[in-house]
Amino acid sequence: MADTFVVIGGDAAGMSAASKAKREDPDLDVIVFEKGEWVSYGACGMPYYVKGDIDELEDLVAITPDEFREERDIDLRTHSEVVNIDREARTVTVENEEGTYEQKYDDLLVATGARAIRPPIDGMDLDGVFTFHSMDSARAVRDAVAGVADDEREGYGSEVGEYLDGEKPESVAIVGGGYIGLEMAEAFDARGLDVSVFEMLPHVLAPFGESIAEEVEDHLREQGVSLHLDTMVERIAGEGGEDGEDGRVAAIETGDERHPVDSVLVATGVAPNAELAVEAGIETGETGAIATDELGRTSAEEVFAAGDCAEAHNVVTDAPDYVPLALTANRAGRAIGSTVAGDPTEVGGIVGTAVVKVFDLEVARTGVIDSDEAQQAGFDPVSQVITAGSRAHYYPGGTPITIEMVADRETGRLLGAAMVGEEGVAKRIDTIATALHAEMTVEEVQNLDLAYAPPFSPVWDPVLTAAKVLSGKLE
Known part of the structure; x- marks a missing residue:
């Protein structure tokens, strides 16, 4: 009899895990329970749907429920809410329109996501x-x-x-x-x-x-x-x-x-949906999200957690962190799918890279920028703010980019950066994120061989300029 992999939650982490596990082990029975009707959708696109840039809400769906069922052979059950996990019996209790039933599992993934915080403000239930x-x-x-x-x-x-x-x-x-x-x-x-x-x-x-x-x-x-x-x-x-x-x-x-x-x-943030796991005796971390190890395993045998309900490991602070973003969820889910299928795969660390569009501005961050947070992680932070052009000074259309870069005084290690500008920010932040994963010093970043052409950058890219000025400050 084939093993059964049960997934609770049908968005990024859950469906990535289900798809990878089934692809790696076609004989595995993969069952996904989703309490709503939507699965595998791009939540990050929702503001642009409200704005009108995206015509239909369905355009945000990457893969439809029928495609998961018919093309990927995944037993996806929508409008089915898991209300209990029995770790000893290795079963979950499911409620749907027809009633309640139990489903056995060999491996279980909790991918219950997060919810919008409803602060204790009078009037939250008013119309509008x-x-x-x-x-x-x-x-x-x-x-x-x-x-x-x-x-x-x-x-x-x-x-x-x-x-x-x-x-x-x-x-x-x-x-x-x-x-x-x-x-x-x-x-x-x-x-x-x-x-x-x-x-x-x-x-x-x-x-x-x-x-x-x-x-x-x-x-x-x-x-x-x-x-x-x-x-x-x-x-x-x-x-x-x-x-x-x-x-x-x-x-x-x-x-x-x-x-x-x-x-x-x-819009006061989100909170992890960790209650189901907590009720089953599964441990959460200091962030309130479900604690996991390098393979995404929880404190309970054969139970994994990923996505916006779970913690991740911050490469810079070397500590658990809670950064509920799409790539973290997709990557962790895919890794867990491989592990369940027999190929143990680490979910990978994070550095907290994020970018947001604010009208005409691109605004991005990665790593540790706050001095208190850096000190709590054992660093002696030094920061530098610079402003440089996005293109060669003589090439038309360039705009200023402001970068704040932070490093550790003793080791020179790059700790993080944030930047803002009208162009070129969204991808430049990836250079910093890569350097953080490699634990590079600001001097090493200063010496990176980055691409140059007048329409795209000055000879000294703003990232290199920030690293050069900060490196000098550390001397």
């Missing part, structure tokens, strides 16, 4: 208040800003509340100045809404560092986005009821100030 993480929420938000009437909207799933009865909003408040919040600011602006961003920290994009954040903030203001920094949202007020706690959203309240608004997007 949204979170943004699932495909259903993307459709709900796009329909809301487009003024789609109630009787024309499709079902959105239980996590999406009521919206605006077909009345198109004129303004939106975004609570949270992270990746999603700023991507959605651009999307809402393109839809003709007045956009305000409320961020409790002193700057947007806090993990990118102050120098980079300030340039992003200036650009947001130039685009007409109203910024409320270092500002705590205390309440989302409605227009109904004596206390304004019913009906449709009417305002954001921050201390003594009231900001009228007719829709709200709460």
Whole structure:
């Protein structure tokens, strides 16, 4: 009898693992349980669907459920939620529309993803208040800003509340100045809404560092986005009821100030869906995500975890980290699929590389930039900020790129970098990420043989210039 590999969760990590395991061992029974209807979709594209750059939500789907079933011979069961893991019996309990049943497994992957954080703010359940993480929420938000009437909207799933009865909003408040919040600011602006961003920290994009954040903030203001920094949202007020706690959203309240608004997007981050694993006695790490080893194994025998519910190993800090991004999930899932099929494969480390488009800017980061974080990891950080042109000074069309680069004073080891500019940033950050994986010093980065041609770079690429100036600071 063939072994059975059960996967809980049908997005990046889960379907990558299922596909790789079945491809490597065609005799393996691979069963995937997904509580919703969507599988293998590009969540990172959802802001551009709301903006209108992507016409149909289905365009974000890489491989359809039928293709997994018919072409890859994977037993994919949608609308099927795993509600319990029995480690001793090696079974999972599944609920679907027809009832409850148990499924045995030999190997199990927990790939339950993450969920949008719902902060403890009064008014979260008002009409016109949204979170943004699932495909259903993307459709709900796009329909809301487009003024789609109630009787024309499709079902959105239980996590999406009521919206605006077909009345198109004129303004939106975004609570949270992270990746999603700023991507959605651009999307809402393109839809003709007045956009305000409320961020409790002193700057947007806090993990990118102050120098980079300030340039992003200036650009947001130039685009007409109203910024409320270092500002705590205390309440989302409605227009109904004596206390304004019913009906449709009417305002954001921050201390003594009231900001009228007719829709709200709460984008305060995500939390790992680790509860199912915890209930089964599987250990989580300090981040709150499921703890895993180099093969993606958890503390429970024959149980793996990957994707946005699991920790990863940070190459720079040499410690567990939680960075819920797409490549991390896909790569870990693929590795676990190989391991389950008989070829033990490490899931690989991360350096926290990320890039975000904010209107006309490319903004990127990788490694450790924050000095406190670097010190906690045992480093003595030294940083340098430089600005250089994206092209040769005489070639038309070039724009400035600002880079903050950080290194360890004692060893000269490169620790991280962040950068912002209108062109060339999104790929330059990959050079830094590669150097971090190789544990290079800034002097070694300075001596890299990078490509040069006037339309693409000065002779001294901005990355090389940043490394050269920082190296001199360490001497």
